Amino acid sequence: MKGTMRAIIKPTAAAGAALATDWPIPQIGPKDLLIKVKAAAICGTDSHIYEWTPYAQSRVKPPTPIGHEFCGEVVEAGAQVENIQVGDMVAGETHIPCGKCLLCTTGQPHICQNMLILGIHTPGVFADYTSLPSVCAWKLPKGFDPEVGALLEPMGVGVHGALLGSLHAMNVAVLGSGPIGALAAATAAACGAKKVMVSDMEDVRLEMAKGLGATHLYNPKRDDVVAEVRKETGGYGADVVLEVTGVPAVMESALKMARKAGRVTFIGLPNNPIVFNDFANDLIYKELKVSGVTGRTMYETWYQVTALIESGKIDPKKVITHRFPLEKYDEGFRAARDRVGGKVLFLPELK
Numbered sequence: 142m143k144g145t146m147r148a149i150i151k152p153t154a155a156a157g158a159a160l161a162t163d164w165p166i167p168q169i170g171p172k173d174l175l176i177k178v179k180a181a182a183i184c185g186t187d188s189h190i191y192e193w194t195p196y197a198q199s200r201v202k203p204p205t206p207i208g209h210e211f212c213g214e215v216v217e218a219g220a221q222v223e224n225i226q227v228g229d230m231v232a233g234e235t236h237i238p239c240g241k242c243l244l245c246t247t248g249q250p251h252i253c254q255n256m257l258i259l260g261i262h263t264p265g266v267f268a269d270y271t272s273l274p275s276v277c278a279w280k281l282p283k284g285f286d287p288e289v290g291a292l293l294e295p296m297g298v299g300v301h302g303a304l305l306g307s308l309h310a311m312n313v314a315v316l317g318s319g320p321i322g323a324l325a326a327a328t329a330a331a332c333g334a335k336k337v338m339v340s341d342m343e344d345v346r347l348e349m350a351k352g353l354g355a356t357h358l359y360n361p362k363r364d365d366v367v368a369e370v371r372k373e374t375g376g377y378g379a380d381v382v383l384e385v386t387g388v389p390a391v392m393e394s395a396l397k398m399a400r401k402a403g404r405v406t407f408i409g410l411p412n413n414p415i416v417f418n419d420f421a422n423d424l425i426y427k428e429l430k431v432s433g434v435t436g437r438t439m440y441e442t443w444y445q446v447t448a449l450i451e452s453g454k455i456d457p458k459k460v461i462t463h464r465f466p467l468e469k470y471d472e473g474f475r476a477a478r479d480r481v482g483g484k485v486l487f488l489p490e491l492k
């Protein structure tokens with residue numbers, strides 16, 4: 142498709158963003174799709190790009206459209222695309238695999254050695270149109286709510302972390318109740334966890350988790366979370382701890398509140414070095430099973446997310462607190478930065 146479009150771009154190597162009204166519509170290759178964006182969501186990574194943190198400086202090359210969590214309608218398909226047709230609604234898998242490396246050829250393309258991330262290494266989705274390799278398109282049923290479609294990617298991160306092991310009848314602690322943490326808590330509740338104990342510094346975010354099935358809420362401003370979790374679990378500690386804050390002290394507390402032989406999954410990304418003061422007692426002697434999680438498996442996690450939503454046990458729209466047209470990009474990023482709400486969406490067709 143020829144022509145120009147609106148796009149929220151990173152114009153220069155500095156803090157802030159801009160709305161371009163005459164950005165060229167992406168031209169697609171033979172294996173790509175051109176997608177009309179229906180809904181897109183701001184991720185923590187986008188806030189890094191907006192604020193122009195060192196994380197963003199080392200990855201993003203301005204000027205470029207930003208954003209990666211999205212859903213839209215396919216309006217053009219490359220000649221070699223077989224799995225998707227014009228008119229299909231799709232959500233975007235944001236990890237773009239090379240298809241050739243050790244990880245890709247052994248069933249783990251979501252951690253491809255040569256991975257590119259949509260909207261970070263490639264042009265983003267906060268725009269009227271975006272391009273996507275067809276291998277990264279997750280086809281949605283006809284009439285699927287685009288707002289839910291835009292949430293599948295971040296929800297998948299929480300689901301991937303939560304479902305690394307069993308949750309049924311288990312005591313699960315979730316540290317951090319932003320959208321990913323709240324949806325990880327929802328996953329634990331939907332999968333039959335006994336107690337779903339959630340901590341966050343913001344009470345509104347705890348309420349969000351409560352609405353999704355959390356049974357116990359803790360605010361570190363008031364509560365000793367490690368002590369509370371131990372108390373709730375007969376002194377043993379949680380069977381499963383999902384760490385979604387990336388805050389070094391909270392990451393250390395995740396080990397402390399896990400029971401012996403428990404599972405700790407790290408999802409939140411730390412910006413700073415982490416000190417584990419008592420690694421022997423907190424991890425080694427406990428025989429903890431510790432792992433990291435990034436993105437979603439391609440595509441087991443997407444099937445799991447779809448099944449959880451179709452079961453009716455999780456309504457991901459409960460994490461949406463703001464909706465803006467592209468023009469109100471500064472307001473959107475401000476709402477995301479203040480971290481009091483949940484997901485902030487850009488709806489290109491909103492007036």
Ligand SMILES: [Zn+2]
Binds near residue numbers: 209
């Ligand atoms: Zn994201």
Ligand SMILES: [Zn+2]
Binds near residue numbers: 239241246250253
């Ligand atoms: Zn690869």
